[in-house]
Amino acid sequence: MKTAITIKVATACALLLSTPQLSAQNTVSSAFAVPAQGGSYADVADLVVQSPLILDAQIRKVTKLPETQTVGVPVTLQRVLVVADVASLIRGSDGFAAQARFLLDIPKDAKGKIPKLQKRRYFLLGSKVAGRPGELRLARPDALVEWSAENDAILRAITREAVQLEAPQAINAITGAFHSQGSILGEGETQIFLRTSNGQPISISILSRPGQAKRWAVSTGDVIDESAIAPARNTLLWYRLACSLPRALDAKLVESGNAADIGRAQADYRFVMDSLGPCGRTRQQAGA
Template sequence: MVTQPSAAQSGLSYADIVDLADKAPLVANVRIRNIIILKPEQAGTVPADHKRLFIEADVTGLIRGESGISPLVTYLYDAPLDARGKVPKLKKAQMILFARAGGRPGEIQLIAPDSQIPSTPAEVDRVKFILSALVAPDAPPRILDVGDAFHVAGTIAGEGETQIFLRTENGDPVSLSILRRPGQAPHWAVALGEIVDEAARPPEPGSLLWYRLACSLPATLPPRSVRSLAVQDAEAARADYQLVIDALGPCGRTRKSG
């Protein structure tokens, strides 16, 4: 089993980093060379308690980017002011940028206001680990919605099986299965394919599959998912879906910007 690097010093959770990495066509390690604080008439609209900076940075490593990157990049960054109302000291700082190419050579754009994070060896390892999972051939697809749910009651009390289909961005099949047997703890699993086999298991916490589920599934089973079921079967499907949600736990996002 591949072990995920431990959380680093950025303060961002696993889900936060996946959110950034999943949207960024360009991820780079940089060392900030120069900072210019833009005047209000140059900066445009800036969030309260922030200053817009024009930053020049030397690229020390390209983590993701098919088309390469200039060795010197420039970009804008809205820096939060410290308790004294000062811009933080960023010159010579090592940063990881989640970005996209800008309109001019060497110009890039951060994908979000907080997509510049401190670079440490541990953080670089964590970002690389997540990016590798995102581009792996067997990477789980993005979950868009919950589809139909089905429930089959067993022949004895307390026995039953629920299957819940999920809608994905690329159309690949993903489903949840929940099996209950009298005298046993409920067993649930996720299947990436048409067939749910006995080897299917719940996702490993902190894995990309866990993230796709924990950060995408609604808190309760949508009414449309059980619209064709009898009342008793619908109640069982809802209870089984809640079992999955509780087992996945909170997504763990901490970022305030998208």
């Protein structure tokens, strides 16, 4: 029996030896999981958008791996094999086993000990290991979310949006912008075009009119949508914009040699970024 367990542990370890390690400077409470309290929408979204499999599970067993199976793991971390009882499948196809097994690197405290995880409830985010039922490869070394009513609501809301066919994709760059002045003083419109990871068209429009509050909107189609509005905070589109866009618009991206138009376009972009507000990410993007 001991031989069989050793083989399983060694096999699981081999699957993830290339996984980027956690920063030793992270605190124990958040180094491997979004905490039950104090995390943010962006912290959870960072994990959901890259995880085809999401499980709600309770930790059953944690086994420390011997040094012979933790080559390359910093001395500040303890690599463990975790077995968890799966309560429900939140995202994924073809179901999942009743138990999940995965590797986890946990920072040690000053005495070289790690926190007790048994019976604690977490969301596990990652993907299946082909040909190995019940084995999970975490999306990142820290791709766990500690269960709380708040985290549950956030994670499920993000997942519902992320699985939609037209879900907003990762924004890679601003490809161009221009400002056009209106027919009367103080009237104008700025349009900003973005490149996404899958070629999904996204553009931002900012409209200024005398005597009216400036307003902006996002279109996610090939044609500018006149009925489009600005995304609500803590939605997937808001996250894509707030957490990916640079804080300032490079003048070189504005399609105009007119200094006044460039200045207006940059001012409109600042208005958008101020409206979006901070991304709110509190965790280092491990492996990014």
